[in-house]
Amino acid sequence: MSRPTPRHRTVLDRIPGGRDGRRMLVVSIIDKTGTGLWAGCTALYFTYVSGLGLGQVGLLMTISGGVGLAGAPIAGRLADRFPVVRLIVATQLLRGAALLALLTTDHYLLLTLYSALGALPDRAGSVLIKLYAARLAGPDRVRYQAIQRTTVNIGWSIGGLGAAAALATGSVDAYTYLLVGNVLSYAVIAALTLRCAEPPAPARVVTTSTDASADACADASADACADAVRDRPANPWRDRVFLGYTATDAALFLDDTILQVAVPLWIVHATDAPVGLVPLLLVLNTVLVVLFQVPLARFGATTPAARRLLVPLAGLFAAGTLGLAVSATGGPVLATCALIAAVIALTFAEIIHATASWELSVALAPAEAQGSYLGFHGLAQSGQRFAGPLLVTGVMAAGPLAWPVLGLALVGAAATQHRLLRDHVTPAAPAPAPAADPSLSVPTVTVSEK
Missing domain, CATH: 1.20.1250.20 (MFS general substrate transporter like domains)
Incomplete structure (x- = not known):
């Protein structure tokens, strides 16, 4: 049988x-x-x-x-x-x-x-x-x-x-x-x-940053201060760490505007590369994302790993913007090769940043205010889409040397974010708490108080 x-x-x-x-x-x-x-x-x-x-x-x-x-x-x-x-x-x-x-x-x-x-x-x-x-x-x-x-x-x-x-x-x-x-x-x-089931929301836990509760504790007794911290939900607008994280992430989202807006315009107005290269580079970007987004996701599967991705991200931004600068210094062959290299570097920057940003924004959001925090973080991408085109066109108007300057600024943003989150990505020691509902599909995230 x-x-x-x-x-x-x-x-x-x-x-x-x-x-x-x-x-x-x-x-x-x-x-x-x-x-x-x-x-x-x-x-x-x-x-x-x-x-x-x-x-x-x-x-x-x-x-x-x-x-x-x-x-x-x-x-x-x-x-x-x-x-x-x-x-x-x-x-x-x-x-x-x-x-x-x-x-x-x-x-x-x-x-x-x-x-x-x-x-x-x-x-x-x-x-x-x-x-x-x-x-x-x-x-x-x-x-x-x-x-x-x-x-x-x-x-x-x-x-x-x-x-x-x-x-x-x-x-x-x-x-x-x-x-x-x-x-x-x-x-x-x-x-x-409408056919999708409503996912279970995270359990409500009290998570308040020191910055968010400082005003409530000023000139108050210890018991009153403790009550204020306990009753006030976390708010991204008063969380200095999350404010700084979102601000630096807005800068790192510039990869989208550089690829979609700046590269086509740069090819036409500043290089000797053929105009027909524009759609081919956009196709290259799409193909690379489809091929590598999922395989590379494992390198940012935890919050500390996502933070470590900021290091290669900085290098990719530097390489990509340098490639754009080089593309304006020679003939069609040099311009084409430099642009291909730049788009490859910036596409991998897009892939890595998407992975890191996804994990970090969710991990830093307290459970009882997860929607508010992720909504606030959404301002990073929306703000970049609004102001990004004006910024990159200003860079183009300044000439090829402006690209490495922008690259250094993006490296600085990545380094700042890496330093900012140093004490906020290591799981804190477990504290006594009511048993979590095993049906929840999202584990409670502990955010360090700062």
Whole structure:
């Protein structure tokens, strides 16, 4: 009698979070496919369909980006009070409604209003998905985030190819079809998200930094001070360590703007490299992220390991910005080789920083204020997207030598963050506490008091 063969785990079985984790990955890839359809032609839609001038388009996108900054902290605060799945669905439907409203008018003020209203749930949705993944995947959150980033890049690629095919027709109606396609993607992912179970939130624990409670303890008795610390929940706006961490992380997120904005413009305006290199370098970036995001995630699977990643991250920023400077000093061959090297270095910087930032931002967030902390940290990426283009274009205007200067500034940001977190990534000695509910998928994180 033959013995039954053991069941081998498939690739899908190894995805953290089980069925809901896999379902949310499907949501992410559909979401980014729809976004890829629309993102590349947003400015062109306002130009050719709505009839706006270049200055009007620039101002509209700047205003909407500024308003969108508030989306992350608002989402974080709400996530500490309401079910995160329902909030994700709400943001998806609001994004679709705001986008669909663009079809109803060509009036500049209304277009600006609808764009700004769409930016709020767009930034909020990113934080909520991150929070959902952290609660669902628990200790495997770094691996799950790496898989999610891979699916996101695949979705962007599919959407970008679809947009390129549609725009190749030369029809103005193609822009409207791409917008509607993105709206439909929001409807689909909202329906899929409703099928996801609400992940258990972390147990509420009292975690208050010394800085956050200093004012409450001033001129008070020992008993009154202890009561104030016990009753006041942690607040990222009063946590000096988290404020410093978020500020330095905002600088480290510049890899995105350098790759997506600066490199194409630098190729065209400052080097002898062929213009056709631009899409090839973007494809190279996407392929490297898809191939290496998951394998490299294991190097940041713990909080101390994530902090150690800041060292090679600094070196990659220095190498990437130096490559951009060198690309403007020679002919087409030198420029092409230097640009390829720069994009490879900056892409690995993107991969490593994504892993480190994910783990550190979650680990530094107290359990009872996890949403508020992650929402506040969302300002780092949103702020970089808002101010980053202005910064990198200023660097380009200053000439090739400005790139190494920017690289040194990014090295300084990484070093500052590394030093700042030195006493905040080592697990503290366990203190007596009520037994944790074993059903929780996210372990309680201890944050050092400072």
